[in-house]
Amino acid sequence: xxxxxxxxxxxxxxxxxxxxxxxxxxxxxxxxxxxxxxxxxxxxxxxxxxxxxxxxxxxxxxxxxxxxxxxxxxxxxxxxxxxxxxxxxxxxxxxxxxxxxxxxxxxxxxxxxxxxxxxxxxxxxxxxxxxxxxxxxxxxxxxxxxxxxxxxxxxxxxxxxxxxxxxxxxxxxxxxxxxxxxxxxxxxxxxxxxxxxxxxxxxxxxxxxxxxxxxxxxxxxxxxxxxxxxxxxxxxxxxxxxxxxxxxxxxxxxxxxxxxxxxxxxxxxxxxxxxxxxxxxxxxxxxxxxxxxxxxxxxxxxxxxxxx
Amino acid sequence: xxxxxxxxxxxxxxxxxxxxxxxxxxxxxxxxxxxxxxxxxxxxxxxxxxxxxxxxxxxxxxxxxxxxxxxxxxxxxxxxxxxxxxxxxxxxxxxxxxxxxxxxxxxxxxxxxxxxxxxxxxxxxxxxxxxxxxxxxxxxxxxxxxxxxxxxxxxxxxxxxxxxxxxxxxxxxxxxxxxxxxxxxxxxxxxxxxxxxxxxxxxxxxxxxxxxxxxxxxxxxxxxxxxxxxxxxxxxxxxxxxxxxxxxxx
Numbered sequence: 001x002x003x004x005x006x007x008x009x010x011x012x013x014x015x016x017x018x019x020x021x022x023x024x025x026x027x028x029x030x031x032x033x034x035x036x037x038x039x040x041x042x043x044x045x046x047x048x049x050x051x052x053x054x055x056x057x058x059x060x061x062x063x064x065x066x067x068x069x070x071x072x073x074x075x076x077x078x079x080x081x082x083x084x085x086x087x088x089x090x091x092x093x094x095x096x097x098x099x100x101x102x103x104x105x106x107x108x109x110x111x112x113x114x115x116x117x118x119x120x121x122x123x124x125x126x127x128x129x130x131x132x133x134x135x136x137x138x139x140x141x142x143x144x145x146x147x148x149x150x151x152x153x154x155x156x157x158x159x160x161x162x163x164x165x166x167x168x169x170x171x172x173x174x175x176x177x178x179x180x181x182x183x184x185x186x187x188x189x190x191x192x193x194x195x196x197x198x199x200x201x202x203x204x205x206x207x208x209x210x211x212x213x214x215x216x217x218x219x220x221x222x223x224x225x226x227x228x229x230x231x232x233x234x235x236x237x238x239x240x241x242x243x244x245x246x247x248x249x250x251x252x253x254x255x256x257x258x259x260x261x262x263x264x265x266x267x268x269x270x271x272x273x274x275x276x277x278x279x280x281x282x283x284x285x286x287x288x289x290x291x292x293x294x295x296x297x298x299x300x301x302x303x304x305x306x307x308x
Numbered sequence: 309x310x311x312x313x314x315x316x317x318x319x320x321x322x323x324x325x326x327x328x329x330x331x332x333x334x335x336x337x338x339x340x341x342x343x344x345x346x347x348x349x350x351x352x353x354x355x356x357x358x359x360x361x362x363x364x365x366x367x368x369x370x371x372x373x374x375x376x377x378x379x380x381x382x383x384x385x386x387x388x389x390x391x392x393x394x395x396x397x398x399x400x401x402x403x404x405x406x407x408x409x410x411x412x413x414x415x416x417x418x419x420x421x422x423x424x425x426x427x428x429x430x431x432x433x434x435x436x437x438x439x440x441x442x443x444x445x446x447x448x449x450x451x452x453x454x455x456x457x458x459x460x461x462x463x464x465x466x467x468x469x470x471x472x473x474x475x476x477x478x479x480x481x482x483x484x485x486x487x488x489x490x491x492x493x494x495x496x497x498x499x500x501x502x503x504x505x506x507x508x509x510x511x512x513x514x515x516x517x518x519x520x521x522x523x524x525x526x527x528x529x530x531x532x533x534x535x536x537x538x539x540x541x542x543x544x545x546x547x548x549x550x551x552x553x554x555x556x557x558x
Contacts, residue, residue: 010469070440070449093450093468094468096450097450100438100441101441102441103434104406104437104439104441105441109402109523110403110432110438126431126531127528128325128428130531131324132530133530134528135525135526135527135528136526138522139524140522172446174445174480175446175474175475175477176474177473178462178475179472180470180473181471181473182471195557230487237485238466238467244425251556252550262322262324269534274534275550286537286539288534289537290538290554291546291549291554292537292538293540295543307547
């Protein structure tokens with residue numbers, strides 16, 4: 001059996017979630033190749049060649065793949081897929097964007113967001129915002145899969161795979177990149193942080209998120225938010241944790257002024273330890289919190305920062 | 309220009325689902341159903357484009373049994389001009405849904421198809437992208453802004469690290485994120501008017517597509533329950549527990 005794993009990257013850095021996606025590929029079993037599609041992405045290819053379990057790195061370095069537009073990347077991956085039984089990508093926005101396109105071009109359905117592998121054709125995935133766990137068998141000849149990285153542990157980076165340059169340029173010509181507005185942060189990446197502190201509607205405004213920053217700095221934590229906080233304009237959308245935002249599973253998740261709606265819980269309830277700080281003792285967040293503190297966050301946060 | 313909006317009938321987002329005792333699936337008997345929230349945003353966006361004068365006709369389509377006509381009537385009450393129900397009792401895999409929608413696209417020739425980015429029941433996030441692949445159209449997924457500019461559409465997308473804007477040549481596919489717009493409520497007069505708007509029913513079987521299942525649902529189980537936690541009385545106690553009991557901070 002052979003598996004093609006799509007490397008998640010930004011042309012300069014291989015994303016840590018890719019290491020977890022390779023762990024899912026190892027659970028399926030077989031010869032694992034990794035595809036790096038991008039532009040000026042040699043550093044990514046070298047990082048990919050060190051990923052444990054990967055035997056070959058295919059590099060498609062071409063301007064057509066600079067922004068990893070779905071129209072162009074899906075054509076490349078579909079062409080390569082002829083030689084593989086499984087095609088796998090991380091369930092982040094890039095993979096979610098182009099992989100179903102690959103599946104359709106191959107005339108198969110996709111198995112999205114798997115959290116466990118039962119066998120080479122049977123996978124476990126959450127449905128209904130994580131309120132049910134489905135075990136699904138794929139009946140298609142080729143398996144197109146996206147992996148929820150919180151379900152797997154990262155593999156080591158002690159490998160030495162062969163790097164093979166591909167001379168490909170699949171440009172569909174019907175889409176183009178205009179611009180990016182990226183959020184810049186010194187803090188750890190939300191998806192990869194071992195501690196996350198999140199604020200909700202109870203923060204009242206964007207200014208008050210500063211109260212979380214001191215604590216985040218002391219703990220080396222990432223800062224997240226509930227949809228209510230994002231919709232109210234307190235913080236940008238890429239900080240949203242939940243069914244429609246990012247899925248996190250840190251060692252410690254601190255929810256501040258978050259009631260705990262189903263859609264928010266979907267994004268964080270696999271955290272190892274959950275702490276809730278909320279002034280409403282009836283808030284549903286307390287039903288999943290390991291440690292709950294019923295208190296006004298405006299008193300509790302400065303005190304917490306002082307005691308860390 | 310014509311816009312096609314595929315919508316899905318799903319469990320209401322506020323309902324806490326229950327897994328059936330035999331683990332065959334979730335229990336949907338006597339559960340409140342509604343239009344998928346992302347699909348509602350898609351309808352709203354299409355109606356706003358019509359109100360802005362860019363779009364002349366909005367067609368809603370849904371695949372399912374007769375009960376999904378209720379959601380199509382909701383879309384009509386929100387401002388869609390007509391509706392198509394593709395009748396089937398089967399719970400179809402995304403690829404088969406996309407193939408049926410491809411046929412509708414061929415018949416109706418819309419310039420723009422707007423779908424929700426995912427259904428809150430299956431959480432697949434596939435159909436829009438698959439339809440784009442099958443029709444050969446470009447795609448703007450997870451859209452938080454859509455701007456039509458001549459023969460192109462500019463789509464601002466919500467990506468992991470922020471926002472990305474791309475330009476697509478029409479005809480194109482857009483899938484909606486939550487922040488694209490705030491859907492309106494249907495007024496009573498509009499609900500009454502919607503009852504007289506055209507709703508065509510077509511049988512899925514008549515499209516001549518092989519709709520054989522691609523997946524086999526082996527079982528559905530409830531997620532692992534978290535153990536009940538404790539309520540601490542003070543910040544001191546919280547910090548002490550996190551350091552010494554949970555050992556997650558030092």
